[in-house]
Amino acid sequence: MRHWVAEPEASEHVRPVIEEAVGLESAGVSLGGRFIWRDVDLTVTTGEFVAILGPNGAGKSTLLKALLGVVPLAEGSARIFGKPVRRGNDEVGYLPQRRRFDPDLRIRAVDLVRLGLDGARYGVPLPSWLAGSRAKSEQVDSVIHLVGAGAYAHRPIGELSGGEQQRVLIAQALVTGARMLALDEPLDSLDLSNQQSISSLVRDICQHQGVTVLLVAHDVNPILPFIDRVVYAANGRVVSGRPEDVIRTETLSRLYGAPVEVLRTSDGRVVVVGQHEPVTYHAHPHDI
Amino acid sequence: MADSPSWDLLADLQLLLRFHFMQNALVVGTLVAVLAGAVGYFVVLRGQSFAAHMLSQVGFPGAAAAVLLHLPPVIGLAAFCTAAALGVGVIGRRIDAGNRMESAVVGSILAFSLGLGLLFFRLYAGSAQAVYAFLFGTILGISDRDVAATAVTAVVCLIALAAIARPLVFASVDPDVAEARGVPVRAISMAFLLLAALAVAVTVQIVGTLLIFALLVAPGACALQLTARPARGLALTVALSLLFTWTGLAVAYFTIYPVGFFITTIAFAAYVLIRIARAISRGNGASHRDAQAA
Numbered sequence: 001m002r003h004w005v006a007e008p009e010a011s012e013h014v015r016p017v018i019e020e021a022v023g024l025e026s027a028g029v030s031l032g033g034r035f036i037w038r039d040v041d042l043t044v045t046t047g048e049f050v051a052i053l054g055p056n057g058a059g060k061s062t063l064l065k066a067l068l069g070v071v072p073l074a075e076g077s078a079r080i081f082g083k084p085v086r087r088g089n090d091e092v093g094y095l096p097q098r099r100r101f102d103p104d105l106r107i108r109a110v111d112l113v114r115l116g117l118d119g120a121r122y123g124v125p126l127p128s129w130l131a132g133s134r135a136k137s138e139q140v141d142s143v144i145h146l147v148g149a150g151a152y153a154h155r156p157i158g159e160l161s162g163g164e165q166q167r168v169l170i171a172q173a174l175v176t177g178a179r180m181l182a183l184d185e186p187l188d189s190l191d192l193s194n195q196q197s198i199s200s201l202v203r204d205i206c207q208h209q210g211v212t213v214l215l216v217a218h219d220v221n222p223i224l225p226f227i228d229r230v231v232y233a234a235n236g237r238v239v240s241g242r243p244e245d246v247i248r249t250e251t252l253s254r255l256y257g258a259p260v261e262v263l264r265t266s267d268g269r270v271v272v273v274g275q276h277e278p279v280t281y282h283a284h285p286h287d288i
Numbered sequence: 289m290a291d292s293p294s295w296d297l298l299a300d301l302q303l304l305l306r307f308h309f310m311q312n313a314l315v316v317g318t319l320v321a322v323l324a325g326a327v328g329y330f331v332v333l334r335g336q337s338f339a340a341h342m343l344s345q346v347g348f349p350g351a352a353a354a355v356l357l358h359l360p361p362v363i364g365l366a367a368f369c370t371a372a373a374l375g376v377g378v379i380g381r382r383i384d385a386g387n388r389m390e391s392a393v394v395g396s397i398l399a400f401s402l403g404l405g406l407l408f409f410r411l412y413a414g415s416a417q418a419v420y421a422f423l424f425g426t427i428l429g430i431s432d433r434d435v436a437a438t439a440v441t442a443v444v445c446l447i448a449l450a451a452i453a454r455p456l457v458f459a460s461v462d463p464d465v466a467e468a469r470g471v472p473v474r475a476i477s478m479a480f481l482l483l484a485a486l487a488v489a490v491t492v493q494i495v496g497t498l499l500i501f502a503l504l505v506a507p508g509a510c511a512l513q514l515t516a517r518p519a520r521g522l523a524l525t526v527a528l529s530l531l532f533t534w535t536g537l538a539v540a541y542f543t544i545y546p547v548g549f550f551i552t553t554i555a556f557a558a559y560v561l562i563r564i565a566r567a568i569s570r571g572n573g574a575s576h577r578d579a580q581a582a
Contacts, residue, residue, distance in 0.1 A: 068468045088470025096464035106333070106512040106521070107461050119458030120469045124450045156516040157461075172465065 019046040020082060021180055021212040022067060024238075027076035029059065029066050036062050038075065040238040042231065044214070046081075046179070049206045049226050050240075052216045054233035055256050060216045061097055063231070063238060064182040067214070068094055081179065088120055093173025097184040097216070101165060105158040109149065109168040112157050114140050116172035143171040146209075147201060163194035170201065180212040181205070188218055195222040202226075220247070220272050247272065293542045304541055312430040313547075316438050317533045320491050323442040324503035325529030326449055327484050329522045332508030334460045339376055339481070342394045343488045344501040346372040346401040348422055351493065352408035362437075366489040372397050373485035377478040424548050425496020427537075434494045441490040448483050456480055457518050498548045503529050506555035513562045528558065 021044045028038030036059035044050055052060050065071040066078060069087040078085045080092055093116075117136055144153045147167045152160055157168060166186050173181055183202065187195045203226040206213045214231075217223060230246040232239060234255045245251070247270060252260040261273045293300050305311055331340045347365035354364025379393050449456075458466040459473045467473045484504075492500050511524035536551030543550075 065468075070468050087468060092468075094465055094468040096468075098464070105461060106516045107457075107518060108516045111516075111518055112462060115454075115458045115462065116465065116469065119454055119462075119466060120471045121454055122451050124453065 020044070021046045021048065021080070022214070023077075023079040023082075025077050027066070027078055028074050029062050029071055030074040031062070031071070035074070035236060037233060037236050037238045040076070042238060042240055044212060044229065044231075044240075046212050047206065047210050048228040049203065049213045049223075050215065050229045050231055051220055051223055051227045051243075052214060052231045052233065053220055053246075053252075053255070055258075058233040058235070059238070060233050061184050063233060064094070064184055064214065064216060067182060068092060090176040091178055092180045092182060093170075093176065093178035095166075095169045095173050095181070095183045095186050097188070100162060100189070101158045101160075103158040106156055108154055109157045109160060109164075110140060110144065110153040112168060113144060113153070113172045113175050116175045139177075140171075140175060143174045144168075146174065146205070147171045161194075162190050163198060166190065166194075166198050167201065170198075170205070174205070174211070178211065181214065183213065183215045185216050185218055187222055195219075199223045199226065224270055224272070300538075304538060309428055309430065310537075310541065312432065312435055313427050313537055314534070315435055316430050316494060317427060317537055318530065319438045319442045320495050320499070321503060321529040321533040322526055323445055323487050323491065324500060325507050325526035326446060326522065327487055328504040328506075328508040328529065329511065329525040330449075330456060330460065330480060330508075331484070331504050332512050332525075333457070333521075334480075336390070337505045337509075338391050338394050340484070340504040341501055342372060342376070342398040342401075343369055343481075343485055344492060344497045344504065345398060347489055347492055348497070349401050349404035349408050351422060352405060352412055356408060356412055361493055362490065365493060366486070368401065369485035369489040370482065372401065373481040374478075377474075377481045421496070422493070423497050424546065425494070425499050427495050427499070427547050430494060437490055438494060441487060445483055445487045448479075452476060452479060453522075496548060499551060502548075502552045502555055503533070506552075506559055507532065510555075510559050510562050513559075513566055528555075532558070 022042060023044075024040050024042040027040045027042075029036045030038075052063060054060050062071055066073055067080060067085055069085040069089070080089060083089075114136070117139060144150055147170050149164065149167045149171055152164055153168070157165060160168065170181070170183075170186070173183070181202070186202070187198055190198060199222045202213055202215065202223075205211050206226070215223060220227075224243070224247070227243050230241055230243050232241075232246060232255050234257075246255075247262055249260065249262045252262060252272065256274070258274065263271045263273060265271060293303070305314070328340070331337060347369050350364035350366075350368030351361040352364070353368075354361045357364075375397055376390060376393055379389070455466065455471045455476050458469070459471050459476045463473045488500055488504075507525045507529035508521075510528050511521050515521050515524060532551050532555045535554050536547055539550045539554075540547040
């Protein structure tokens with residue numbers, strides 16, 4: 001099995017190969033006897049920022065779970081960095097879809113990050129001065145610093161705001177030294193400024209740390225300027241394409257099975273507007 | 289008890305330890321307090337107080353049925369506690385569905401077991417004394433054999449709990465990520481319930497339903513109000529559990545009133561005081577922040 005795929009235009013350059021981060025071949029997932037999607041071939045290259053789009057129930061979260069080894073493939077194969085997918089892979093960090101932590105959950109943010117590092121290990125957790133686990137504490141501190149969560153890392157997770165919780169969860173996903181982040185709707189239920197700051201954080205991690213990002217998005221606008229590739233799931237299929245090919249009025253309308261408009265602002269930015277989309281304000285004709 | 293306490297604590301302690309039944313009560317009380325405290329931290333962290341209630345009561349018909357069949361009561365207790373734990377673990381807790389389904393399953397099993405208890409009690413034509421002993425315990429009438437059984441159970445359960453502690457915390461607070469990180473979330477949850485069932489089945493016939501239930505919930509509830517650090521929370525739960533038990537035993541020794549009343553009352557008072565103190569300090573914190581913002 002080849003772990004490396006040649007970049008088409010790279011043959012005359014010094015960099016001969018680019019590592020494959022995700023490789024799906026003829027993959028299919030079935031839940032309760034029904035295929036969610038099948039015949040999926042997908043390659044993601046290391047360092048790419050990938051948006052996963054599609055209507056509800058199309059299997060976007062299932063795609064992430066299949067890559068994490070949580071949901072088994074019914075057919076085909078899936079590789080992460082050249083190796084078959086498996087649960088507990090330190091190279092992949094996961095942020096599941098959820099609304100919020102219970103406000104009464106009494107565990108500190110820093111403990112939650114630490115659990116991401118060694119929470120799957122059995123045996124008595126010794127205090128750090130006894131176990132000589134200073135290196136682990138430093139690892140935890142460094143990811144908390146990286147996401148800018150230092151100010152509230154020692155407060156109970158349930159007391160933090162939605163944006164603060166997402167930063168902590170991104171730190172938790174990174175703490176094993178992950179080279180890929182699987183983020184399931186991390187911008188959902190955040191206000192606009194937090195959507196922007198969290199998506200900038202994820203972009204910085206992608207660009208400066210070389211971390212591959214797969215981000216399931218309900219609203220693509222906050223991440224539109226950063227994405228290298230779009231993967232879209234609809235009607236039992238998963239296909240990928242370049243943003244400029246996918247983010248078009250006709251493609252998105254077909255994909256969602258509902259009218260979606262792609263607009264270009266005067267300064268060249270692209271905005272996706274769905275009809276009756278709750279986060280997007282647009283005046284009704286009779287209001288004008 | 290004709291003895292009355294003085295301000296000389298050493299003399300009081302000598303009074304307390306003068307009788308063998310009191311020595312056994314303190315040893316078993318200590319073992320049960322440590323075991324129930326350690327299990328109780330996870331009970332409260334996981335939001336399974338109602339399941340703890342079920343486990344501490346569900347053994348009653350089992351014990352009655354065992355007596356009817358001329359078997360040792362502990363066999364009936366263990367069978368019913370294990371069956372109830374399996375029922376809750378298999379049907380109750382789906383990763384996605386949260387606690388709602390579990391509480392309905394727990395309530396159904398609990399009601400059924402109390403109904404069975406009523407039937408067996410009638411068939412048994414037994415004395416109210418036996419029921420009374422089961423519900424409220426006989427901590428002042430503990431045999432040396434009971435002491436040994438409690439000690440073995442406590443050691444086995446504590447070792448098992450220590451082995452799964454970290455994945456159990458992970459699965460309790462963050463099941464989706466725990467699963468992706470390789471924690472067998474459902475198996476761990478099941479293992480915890482079975483471990484709690486074993487701990488309850490052996491100790492409930494010795495100290496009674498009331499005391500087990502109280503120690504499974506109150507110390508953990510207090511400790512989790514005071515700290516959000518897992519290791520510190522677990523240690524504090526065990527410490528509070530010991531404090532409530534020892535104080536309750538000591539106070540009861542010098543009065544004519546039952547031990548269970550004192551332990552539960554001290555635990556409840558501690559919980560209420562902690563909640564009030566936290567509400568006041570949070571109020572102060574909020575007004576302080578307001579003052580700074582203004």
